[in-house]
Amino acid sequence: MTGAYLLSQIVNGLVLGAMYALIAIGFSMIYGIVRLINFAHGDIFAIGAFAALGSIALAGLPFPIAVLAVLTAGALVGLLVERAAFRPMRGAPQVTGFIASLAVAIIIENLAVMTITAQPRTFAVPAWLGTLVPLGGISVRVVDLAIVGLALVLMAALVAFVRFTRTGMAMRATAENYAVARLMGIDIDRMIALAFAIGSALAAVAGLMWGAKYGQISPLMGTVPGLKAFVAAVIGGVGSISGAVLGGFVLGLAEVLFVGLLPSEFSAFRNAFVFAALILVLLVMPNGLLGKSAETRA
Amino acid sequence: MLWVENLDVRRGGTHALRGASLEVRRGEIVALIGANGAGKTTTLATISGLLRPRSGTVRFAAEPGATPIEITSLKAEAVVAAGLSHCPEGRQIFANLSVAENLAIGAFLRRDRDGIAKDIADVHRLFPILKERASVPGDRLSGGEQMMLAIGRALMSRPKLLLLDEPSLGLAPRLVEQIFDILERIRDEGMTVLLVEQNAAMALDIADRAYVLEAGSIVLEGTGRALAEDPNVQRAYLGAA
């Protein structure tokens, strides 16, 4: 094994991790504010991929505009799902919301299959994204740099928003205590909707990145990355945005290195490895790397 | 400035309020005393819009001479905007927000930067410790400091009426006295306070008027002094033989 091989594996891990992290942020934000594991989150990721395909291939939008279009599309779907399915059952036991999110996932997936068929589509990206650039002794595709760069920018913007703005502060307050947040004059329905919008927008952008990186998308592409991103959120500590980012990168690197460094007969067990890691993390550190005590949240 | 009439509230399986009525006049400290479970906290939560009554009305006039508006069915957010601020039982400081952020969030509905800065300075004058500990997370404060922060936070919306739930809860007597001194000071500066307390002796001591709540109904009302001298109140709430 050469240093260059290891380095390119690490780059792959970072790219995968960046996408996991973007999806995981949404899981974490939504869980943090409504204590809901939104199983439909992976499908919003898939919707993002198709929104990207539509805006680039069909509408012919330039790439940066397409990113904005995808962010908007994701946010709108997130708002719709929250309003239609989750808001009416707020306050019900957590498991109720989880079942509802499974139902939402099935609705989205079947609607997608009915309208655009389950057939995978080719996701063509502008040629400049495919060019190779030298980086520390290896060649890296521009798309990989763009994914990691865009992900980092979005994450930094989100962290700044939550940390330093009045609305971000109100979101943190809402996540902690609905009743007292309302006593401060905060409209908690708006804060919850906002968390869904932001989280879904980021997941949608991850869908665009996935298509750009692997060149192929399908309506059911969201299930497995969605679940893995949830694992990432758990590893980082559900409810913590920085934890989701950390968990995403840790999981992306671990998965790629698991496949890349172990003998090839193990690589088929890639998904089993990820979920075994989930169960292990849940057992050993139920609060994840950066999470607060689960007892207060349970 | 606040008229509560015939409030009837069910909470869980229990009938928490059965036709409770009370009035708060401008510039007063009004105490609402009663045993555990009498419905004191429910009364405040209903006034501030966290709970909906089955029947009864709450009316509120923020400014002197203004026509009272009915706030019974307003959401909690709208009640704050109308000029009422509810400082909840158990202080309920946001643990993940710093002391400064806890104060800032109290002014969530306000947009006047200068006014907010001035009010923060005022709160710091009332409670200097909050200035010292401005960057500390809310849950690192002691109980007394949290109580000060809770009151300061409630004042940050610049309310006309402050609803205060059990400020003495879990605090050392010396701290309670300090808090109550500050309540009198706030009142003297023009604030109106509806105070819910289990510590009836302290509450009646500073209250202009007071109500006794028993099993969801008001059973007695009068000036703080009159109630403090009432033999029934003394027996039931002041520990007299």
Added chain:
Amino acid sequence: MSGGAFLLRLVLPIALGAALVFAATLGLDPYSLTILQFVGINVILAVSLNVTNGFTGLFSLGHPAFMTIGGYVAAILAMPTARKTAMLRDLPPLLAGQEWPFPLALAAGGLVAALAAAVVGIPVLRLRGHYLAVATLGLIFIVQSLAVNLPGITRGALGLSGLPPLTNPWWVYLVLVLTLLVCWRVKHASLGRTMLAIRENELAAACLGVKVARTRVLAFALGAFFAGVAGGLWAHLVTLISPSSFSILLGFQLIVMVVLGGTGSIVGTAIAAVVLTLATEWLRPLEEAAGFFGASQIIVAVGVILVLIFRPSGLFGTAEPRPFAALAARRRRRAVPPDPVP
């Protein structure tokens, strides 16, 4: 229970059911008979899932994992040795020589599934609420992954095809009766009350001396046992088992049956399982005619959301149907912020 009452309440319904099965085997065409068997298997699955999810309040999605385990075990054990040498050349000699009678193979499938549940359950059942749901979801993926990647035993992604069609209405009926009996007994014996106590208030139950951990593992393993048996029945009904036979989607459909039927209610769950299975079956031709594949799933999913919003205790209510009490409870919950501790 006196002898007469026993006869009336137990033997009579079972005999009646047997008569119906007999009539069905005579009167129904093979297609309808197959549907009927699927209905029976779904009732077995939903009612047994209710032991875990309804009685104990453990939210498990893991039934498909246990069905896969039970299905493979039963398929391998019941498979004629000649077929094994043809299809599974790399099978360990110990297994290659076995050719068990169907009921024993089914029971073995159930036991292995229960054993797996116990082993997994001891650590995993410490998790609460939807953490457990996600961990059991992960279990489905792990079992699938193992089934794909152990070609010596499972023939990998191809699965085991051409299994002998051993499942018939009588076996389904027998397992169904056993499942209902055991679940009914469990619910109304002290074990069931222990489980309900854990569901309602775990801490209080522990204070009263309930062995919380043991009871949870027991409930989990019991549910897994019937799932394993049902997996065996299913495999020998469609004469095929593959890693993708039992997916998350199936797990979701089972959850839907439990939720619609009323968590904790055996009769309600059974009715929901029957209705949903038949409804899906009837909608399928319509779907094909209209060219809208997936429409029936959407309809079911929308229905679930509506039930969760408007009738959170299930369409058929729990043991005692109190729809009005349930509605009142919802309105309260919406008015008051979520309470931190139940």
